[in-house]
Amino acid sequence: xxxxxxxxxxxxxxxxxxxxxxxxxxxxxxxxxxxxxxxxxxxxxxxxxxxxxxxxxxxxxxxxxxxxxxxxxxxxxxxxxxxxxxxxxxxxxxxxxxxxxxxxxxxxxxxxxxxxxxxxxxxxxxxxxxxxxxxxxxxxxxxxxxxxxxxxxxxxxxxxxxxxxxxxxxxxxxxxxxxxxxxxxxxxxxxxxxxxxxxxxxxxxxxxxxxxxxxxxxxxxxxxxxxxxxxxxxxxxxxxxxxxxxxxxxxxxxxxxxxxxxxxxxxxxxxxxxxxxxxxxxxxxxxxxxxxxxxxxxxxxxxxxxxxxxxxxxxxxxxxxxxxxxx
Amino acid sequence: xxxxxxxxxxxxxxxxxxxxxxxxxxxxxxxxxxxxxxxxxxxxxxxxxxxxxxxxxxxxxxxxxxxxxxxxxxxxxxxxxxxxxxxxxxxxxxxxxxxxxxxxxxxxxxxxxxxxxxxxxxxxxxxxxxxxxxxxxxxxxxxxxxxxxxxxxxxxxxxxxxxxxxxxxxxxxxxxxxxxxxxxxxxxxxxxxxxxxxxxxxxxxxxxxxxxxxxxxxxxxxxxxxxxxxxxxxxxxxxxxxxxxxxxxxxxxxxxxxxxxxxxxxxxxxxxxxxxxxxxxxxxxxxxxxxxxxxxxxxxxxxxxxxxxxxxxxxxxxxxxxxxxxx
Numbered sequence: 001x002x003x004x005x006x007x008x009x010x011x012x013x014x015x016x017x018x019x020x021x022x023x024x025x026x027x028x029x030x031x032x033x034x035x036x037x038x039x040x041x042x043x044x045x046x047x048x049x050x051x052x053x054x055x056x057x058x059x060x061x062x063x064x065x066x067x068x069x070x071x072x073x074x075x076x077x078x079x080x081x082x083x084x085x086x087x088x089x090x091x092x093x094x095x096x097x098x099x100x101x102x103x104x105x106x107x108x109x110x111x112x113x114x115x116x117x118x119x120x121x122x123x124x125x126x127x128x129x130x131x132x133x134x135x136x137x138x139x140x141x142x143x144x145x146x147x148x149x150x151x152x153x154x155x156x157x158x159x160x161x162x163x164x165x166x167x168x169x170x171x172x173x174x175x176x177x178x179x180x181x182x183x184x185x186x187x188x189x190x191x192x193x194x195x196x197x198x199x200x201x202x203x204x205x206x207x208x209x210x211x212x213x214x215x216x217x218x219x220x221x222x223x224x225x226x227x228x229x230x231x232x233x234x235x236x237x238x239x240x241x242x243x244x245x246x247x248x249x250x251x252x253x254x255x256x257x258x259x260x261x262x263x264x265x266x267x268x269x270x271x272x273x274x275x276x277x278x279x280x281x282x283x284x285x286x287x288x289x290x291x292x293x294x295x296x297x298x299x300x301x302x303x304x305x306x307x308x309x310x311x312x313x314x315x316x317x318x319x320x321x322x323x324x325x326x327x
Numbered sequence: 328x329x330x331x332x333x334x335x336x337x338x339x340x341x342x343x344x345x346x347x348x349x350x351x352x353x354x355x356x357x358x359x360x361x362x363x364x365x366x367x368x369x370x371x372x373x374x375x376x377x378x379x380x381x382x383x384x385x386x387x388x389x390x391x392x393x394x395x396x397x398x399x400x401x402x403x404x405x406x407x408x409x410x411x412x413x414x415x416x417x418x419x420x421x422x423x424x425x426x427x428x429x430x431x432x433x434x435x436x437x438x439x440x441x442x443x444x445x446x447x448x449x450x451x452x453x454x455x456x457x458x459x460x461x462x463x464x465x466x467x468x469x470x471x472x473x474x475x476x477x478x479x480x481x482x483x484x485x486x487x488x489x490x491x492x493x494x495x496x497x498x499x500x501x502x503x504x505x506x507x508x509x510x511x512x513x514x515x516x517x518x519x520x521x522x523x524x525x526x527x528x529x530x531x532x533x534x535x536x537x538x539x540x541x542x543x544x545x546x547x548x549x550x551x552x553x554x555x556x557x558x559x560x561x562x563x564x565x566x567x568x569x570x571x572x573x574x575x576x577x578x579x580x581x582x583x584x585x586x587x588x589x590x591x592x593x594x595x596x597x598x599x600x601x602x603x604x605x606x607x608x609x610x611x612x613x614x615x616x617x618x619x620x621x622x623x624x625x626x627x628x629x630x631x632x633x634x635x636x637x638x639x640x641x642x643x644x645x646x647x648x649x650x651x652x653x654x
Contacts, residue, residue, distance in 0.1 A: 212578075257584055318440075
């Protein structure tokens, strides 16, 4: 049996604006999806997914996803199955073994559907483990590329390269259009994540920003301001200026809020974090619900979030400089 | 005895950006300060201020402000005395009666120090009542100008013309630099105000925006985006498009939040209003604490705010098309 893991991610800066070619900085976090893969005698796939979340729900399903024993929405299960099937197909293709069968077991510390890149981590780790089980080693770059193809297909063309690249390579990443690169020597980033247990509708949120941007010049300018803020953020990363990174996170959050992608619970968590002394806090990902990320090297923000109504889970998740990893 | 009243105001759009020559739209609200003035035999001034707030505090003071019976911070009392003295001096000057003495009694429905223009309303109504008591009638324009001089002096050069102009003229106002004009035929604006009982430090908040604007190009762009949003808002006012006004208020709030002038309680109230079905909601005034303004023709937002922790007072305060008024 072969085991690989890959990290989830948060957006330090730039979600939504990245859709319009502005730069963004996703960062891998020390929360991983782990995938165990074992070849089968036949050509079938058996998937067992345990503990796909930090808190509150579990998915277990066998050969027939319809019989899954779950307390999560069906579309998440369907998506998860789609990601695993896609990863297996990529592995079969890479190893030129079109009829290879596998038993796949998934464990994840990354809340599902929370904008932390859980699917990208499962796909990256899954392709890595399955190809290695077939005796083939792919570079992190190729894993990122193949994982992106899977996400692109499952998410019907809406996927960004950021999640899969970030999960495969680890560290802080500079994304601009289809161009992804690791940022050298980022400072330690003491991320704290707060999760409201909800999931915004990414497609609708992205469409809402597009509509505002087309309707109003000042909304288009707001998207561009995010891009400029991200460029400043990259300088602050290079200068190890964690205080400025926090300030820029706060500013970025306000611009996202102006674009209509915040929510009451996200705002509540962001302000709980700031009041607790976080250097900065913002929503991360598509918004509308899901997660916030704060910077705090102390335990105050996590504790404050744990006592914040509407925050279902709060955890530390430092920058993970390692991407996909053999376990 | 002569009695005049003048309205408070909210910013529909544009606070903070107005400091940099961008347009803003303050609106008079149906919450008034009423000033009764009576000539005295001597040249002294006696001020009695009752119920200077909606909720929670009362100021009463006589000839010696040091002996004031108050449960508000001393600097507010000092400021209030300064405003009344300034108004009396303007009236003496306008009526060429340098040694006229008055008994002045103030009643106000406008929370003090909450960014609703209570001082401007007291000054406008005070000058009007005192000049009329001396047999002189000033135009609303001249009242606005003289009231501005008082605010300018008391606030040590930081005053904007918006508050005094808006209070003297009533209605929705277009401010750009020193240029103020009434907006013709605005739609009915069903304002609801939520007040957290706090007062941000205006000087510090203005300085914070200035610092960010000087430090970061994207912050300067954010200030400009507010200006463009206000221009769009003026078109929406002309078109009676209340739905769009709400959307623009939400966007304006996000940009203000990005500039660092929101607060936890303001954000809580803004989201309570939005969740209650308000068409839009934003902080109003300098921020950092104080008031939010929402648009809602139903009673939902006011009720929701009344049950929102941290909201000390919630009230309806429709657009007041009348400015200073004889009572």
